[in-house]
Amino acid sequence: MKSKTRLPLLFFMLSGWLTLCLSASAQQAMPSDAQLLRTYNASREISLMGRVVKYETSSPLPPMGAHVTLQTASGQVDAHLGNAKVLELNHFTLNVGDNVRIVGEPMALGEGTYFAARIVQKGTQAVALRNANGFPLLPASTLTPAQKEALRGVR
Amino acid sequence: MNRLITALVAGAALWTAACGGGGATINPPPPIGKYSLATLNGTYAFVTSGEAITSGGVSATPFSRTGSFIANGGGGITGGVYDIVNAGGTSTTSSAPIAIMSGSYTVSADGRGTLTFNINSNGAPATVNFGIVLTSTKDGLMMDETASTSQASTGSGNFVLQDTAAFAAGVSGAYVFDFSGADANVNPESLVGQFTAGGGVISSGIEDANDDFNLTSGSISGNFAPDPTNSATSGRGVATIAGQTYAFYIVDSTRVRFVSINASGVGPMLTGDAVSQPTVPAAPSGSFAFLVAGASANGGLIRAARFDVSGGTVGKLLMDVNNAGSETEFGPSALTNASTNYDSTTGRGLVSFRSSTVNVYSFVFYLNSASSGVMQEVSPNDTSPAFAVADGSILAQSGSPFTSSNITGPYAMNWSGLVTSGGSFANQDEEDLLAQQTVKSLNFTGSYDLFQFTGLTLNLDRGSTGSINFNGGDGTGGDGKSATMDVNLSNASPIHMVVYFVNPQLAFFANRDNNGAQRIVAGILKAQQ
Numbered sequence: 001m002k003s004k005t006r007l008p009l010l011f012f013m014l015s016g017w018l019t020l021c022l023s024a025s026a027q028q029a030m031p032s033d034a035q036l037l038r039t040y041n042a043s044r045e046i047s048l049m050g051r052v053v054k055y056e057t058s059s060p061l062p063p064m065g066a067h068v069t070l071q072t073a074s075g076q077v078d079a080h081l082g083n084a085k086v087l088e089l090n091h092f093t094l095n096v097g098d099n100v101r102i103v104g105e106p107m108a109l110g111e112g113t114y115f116a117a118r119i120v121q122k123g124t125q126a127v128a129l130r131n132a133n134g135f136p137l138l139p140a141s142t143l144t145p146a147q148k149e150a151l152r153g154v155r
Numbered sequence: 156m157n158r159l160i161t162a163l164v165a166g167a168a169l170w171t172a173a174c175g176g177g178g179a180t181i182n183p184p185p186p187i188g189k190y191s192l193a194t195l196n197g198t199y200a201f202v203t204s205g206e207a208i209t210s211g212g213v214s215a216t217p218f219s220r221t222g223s224f225i226a227n228g229g230g231g232i233t234g235g236v237y238d239i240v241n242a243g244g245t246s247t248t249s250s251a252p253i254a255i256m257s258g259s260y261t262v263s264a265d266g267r268g269t270l271t272f273n274i275n276s277n278g279a280p281a282t283v284n285f286g287i288v289l290t291s292t293k294d295g296l297m298m299d300e301t302a303s304t305s306q307a308s309t310g311s312g313n314f315v316l317q318d319t320a321a322f323a324a325g326v327s328g329a330y331v332f333d334f335s336g337a338d339a340n341v342n343p344e345s346l347v348g349q350f351t352a353g354g355g356v357i358s359s360g361i362e363d364a365n366d367d368f369n370l371t372s373g374s375i376s377g378n379f380a381p382d383p384t385n386s387a388t389s390g391r392g393v394a395t396i397a398g399q400t401y402a403f404y405i406v407d408s409t410r411v412r413f414v415s416i417n418a419s420g421v422g423p424m425l426t427g428d429a430v431s432q433p434t435v436p437a438a439p440s441g442s443f444a445f446l447v448a449g450a451s452a453n454g455g456l457i458r459a460a461r462f463d464v465s466g467g468t469v470g471k472l473l474m475d476v477n478n479a480g481s482e483t484e485f486g487p488s489a490l491t492n493a494s495t496n497y498d499s500t501t502g503r504g505l506v507s508f509r510s511s512t513v514n515v516y517s518f519v520f521y522l523n524s525a526s527s528g529v530m531q532e533v534s535p536n537d538t539s540p541a542f543a544v545a546d547g548s549i550l551a552q553s554g555s556p557f558t559s560s561n562i563t564g565p566y567a568m569n570w571s572g573l574v575t576s577g578g579s580f581a582n583q584d585e586e587d588l589l590a591q592q593t594v595k596s597l598n599f600t601g602s603y604d605l606f607q608f609t610g611l612t613l614n615l616d617r618g619s620t621g622s623i624n625f626n627g628g629d630g631t632g633g634d635g636k637s638a639t640m641d642v643n644l645s646n647a648s649p650i651h652m653v654v655y656f657v658n659p660q661l662a663f664f665a666n667r668d669n670n671g672a673q674r675i676v677a678g679i680l681k682a683q684q
Contacts, residue, residue: 038514039368039452040368040540060673062453062480062481062673064479064575085214085582110483130452133342135367136450138341139214140241140341147213148241148245149420150209153209153276153306155276155281
């Protein structure tokens with residue numbers, strides 16, 4: 001049994017109107033908003049829908065980790081997916097042309113911004129990538145109780 | 156079993172992708188120095204923190220060990236016990252630490268060596284292996300290098316000679332502590348604080364907690380009890396502090412090591428030391444360097460910095476940040492609005508500064524002496540949600556100017572953090588390095604062991620070179636000129652570090668760019684005495 005986050009259908013029905021062009025909204029963040037972008041706040045979450053243009057399990061661009069470039073109705077958006085092993089452990093694959101939905105929000109890093117993904121969904125499969133406070137999940141975060149119990153063998 | 160072997164083979168291929176870049180093969184120098192098997196003789200308290208994967212596991216998991224081993228001065232390990240906790244909380248229990256049945260060790264003249272514990276794991280014999288570099292006759296750095304058919308594990312740590320005569324006194328007096336790791340849900344957690352103990356109870360104490368970016372602060376209570384089976388030989392006991400159970404190991408009258416244990420198998424993974432606070436020091440004065448590491452919502456985070464403080468006025472700031480692979484150096488003109496406050500009844504203080512109106516950095520610290528303490532990031536304003544969960548050490552700088560005249564001789568080097576691999580499934584995972592370097596004219600040569608968990612790639616006894624550059628400054632950073640260090644590992648691209656010297660015997664460092672591979676690593680240089 002793999003750990004997955006299955007979201008209520010209502011969530012996605014509501015999220016459609018929240019879909020924004022993240023590259024634009026992030027770059028246009030006003031200074032007064034900038035400090036907010038240093039922390040993850042679930043109340044700021046939005047949903048992106050788009051087609052995968054590029055997927056890298058380890059992008060040379062920060063933040064360190066997996067990135068996906070989505071072609072949305074408003075343009076291309078780069079989203080940080082965290083640790084690619086979390087996707088792998090959930091048997092979640094991303095390929096060019098896939099249609100996906102990503103729940104997350106823009107975050108500031110250095111002098112720029114990026115889109116921090118908390119949940120990625122393809123078809124009926126959704127996987128949590130961050131916790132509610134934005135911390136990128138570790139592969140160990142996804143272990144089942146049985147898998148955790150097996151860790152008693154670690155010496 | 157096969158999975159691990161396959162991964163080890165695959166790892167060899169990944170190495171080129173992760174660290175390639177035209178670096179030359181560097182042969183390790185012959186070991187020269189004053190150390191021998193006889194140097195390691197006595198009872199030592201040790202800690203390592205890192206990752207492990209077992210033959211039946213589906214992914215590596217963070218874990219920490221804390222315990223005690225006995226070295227006989229002739230290459231034998233004659234006993235000991237240790238506790239272990241994994242992310243999520245599975246752990247040893249208060250009555251059943253892991254027994255070190257026997258073991259062995261080696262020590263070369265340069266202080267490098269190996270350490271092997273023979274244990275029983277689930278009823279079957281097993282071994283765990285470490286690399287070590289002695290930093291004196293009383294302590295050293297160590298790295299988990301276990302790569303057996305049942306478990307691969309890495310991690311960095313250290314060991315300190317225990318004063319067995321101090322075991323009977325228990326935990327007594329005032330202490331400053333820093334416990335870090337993860338909560339029961341594998342979210343980052345940091346606890347720093349101060350307590351006074353006597354008669355097996357904490358009579359007073361305060362704590363600053365950052366659990367998953369949520370800051371809390373308040374009083375704590377607790378109690379300590381010796382382990383009836385292992386206290387006399389290892390200094391082990393069991394404590395409850397702020398409701399959490401810990402196994403502890405008394406090092407001596409000045410230091411106690413803690414690791415969280417959870418009878419239910421669910422709980423936090425926390426480890427750290429409590430260091431005695433003989434008297435509450437006066438408000439900090441002088442030059443200080445600090446290093447904190449942890450996580451932000453972007454990923455791994457390291458801040459290395461220094462400042463001067465006098466009469467409550469903070470200046471001459473310099474800070475290097477690696478936030479999830481995005482590295483920035485903030486020079487003196489970039490950091491403003493610095494302030495500090497200090498409670499002379501507990502040793503708790505706060506230092507704050509900013510690089511812009513939206514980038515405010517704040518750190519709580521607890522001093523255990525006028526020259527040392529623990530630190531926890533509480534940016535931006537000591538209110539939740541915090542920017543990060545990170546903690547570390549703050550130490551007074553002394554012995555400057557740092558030059559080729561006093562930064563010279565043999566040093567142990569250790570770093571730990573994250574690295575990205577190449578290959579068909581490029582990813583990020585833990586990297587640990589343990590090295591011995593001889594510095595001469597600010598150039599160094601030596602040998603290292605490196606474990607990259609991206610491909611379970613363990614490289615032993617490789618050669619390394621490098622250089623330290625003070626860039627025209629006095630080495631403290633107080634003149635605004637940062638010190639840097641380039642490390643050349645065999646067959647790898649140079650790794651560029653920024654260095655904050657505490658004194659000629661100790662420096663903090665962190666990578667300052669992503670040359671060769673994306674990294675988020677920090678470590679120490681420690682002179683071999």
